[in-house]
Amino acid sequence: MTQDILIRAEQLYRYYSGHCAVKNVSFDVRRGEILGFLGPNGAGKTTTMQILAGSLAPSSGQVRINDFDLLDKPKQAKQGLGYLPETPPLYRELTVTEYLAFCARLNRIPRNQQAGAIASAINRCGLKKVSKRLIGNLSKGYQQRVGIAQAIIHSPSVIILDEPTVGLDPIQIREIRELIRELAQKHSVILSTHILPEVQAICDRVQIINQGELVLTDTIAGLSQRMEATSILVRFDAPPTTEALMSIKGVTSVEREEDGRFRLRYQPDKQDPVEELVRRTVDKGWHLRELTPERRTLEEIFVAITQTETSQEPVLL
Structure with missing residues (x-):
């Protein structure tokens, strides 16, 4: 020792x-x-x-x-x-x-x-x-x-x-x-x-x-x-289609919220889609009104790990 x-x-x-x-x-x-x-x-x-x-x-x-x-x-x-x-x-x-x-x-x-x-x-x-x-x-x-x-x-x-x-x-x-x-x-x-x-x-x-x-x-x-942002919430005056948002590099999924906002999910260790999203918004006239990164809380990480079935190796999120 x-x-x-x-x-x-x-x-x-x-x-x-x-x-x-x-x-x-x-x-x-x-x-x-x-x-x-x-x-x-x-x-x-x-x-x-x-x-x-x-x-x-x-x-x-x-x-x-x-x-x-x-x-x-x-x-x-x-x-x-x-x-x-x-x-x-x-x-x-x-x-x-x-x-x-x-x-x-x-x-x-x-x-x-x-x-x-x-x-x-x-x-x-x-x-x-x-x-x-x-x-x-x-x-x-x-x-x-x-x-x-x-x-x-x-x-x-x-x-x-x-x-x-x-x-x-x-x-x-x-x-x-x-x-x-x-x-x-x-x-x-x-x-x-x-x-x-x-x-x-x-x-x-x-x-x-x-x-x-x-x-x-x-x-x-x-x-x-591990708590770094993995999704962003966006709102537009002239919202694009879900397919248009999915075509942005780095975006892995798109969810439409009831209040009209979109949640764009991405992998933080790969391409961040924010720069292309802002550029596409200007080019296409989507009129971006809100862009809010969502960070995972320690509580969310804790719950995700402890609710996972026990495995032989430590869980890496």
Whole structure:
């Protein structure tokens, strides 16, 4: 394993009474990146996160963290791992400082370093003004911050966050996203979520899991290319025939809308029909009134992939 690869999952399977919840999942997480792990509810996200965190054994396959096998050398492997499950493991009757002191001892931080580790986690997670308050009296947003603080208190190289913004209001979501970006400066982050804007907002790379299988792996830049316009809406004062529009180079199909507009579909990796369309409009006197490129949204890509029958190879749209 190279130094840049902090976590490697190879051919993970997990069965529950004959049902395969995770099937042949393999991927790497590199130093300093935020990996978005995306999928619909029940797709296998949480099961995969639990396997990576060492709280659930795979039926087969291997996980290596900092080049330590998670099953053969669990203590060494888990030293480099911080984990926030979907429901934060908090003790509501403790104050924030008391709880983090308990977490410091659980992570075997030397006694003379515990105070510094607690102070650092409190500062980095913006908990200073609530450090003496009972966790049970904190808002959901602050409780999530406490959950993240326990995950980073021992300075792990990899942090796994399972649905960290579920149930938060828009302001709290924004604050947690900013915190995750800050954490990525010193750690690698695996972010499990089904919230699509979250992936675009903070991740460097995205993986989509569906029915237990990885069906897409791409960078955010690559995902943006998939969202490029594949159709345009046009309106004319003197509309041409459908056959005339189909004769424009690059156009693959023409649909007439009820409001009189036309939708022209084309393949973005081939000839863009816009230039010829505008030239033809002037030459033929069609009097173009509207030309609107239509971009595919991340939601449309996500739905297209997750509604496709599971295949052996990742789906490329």
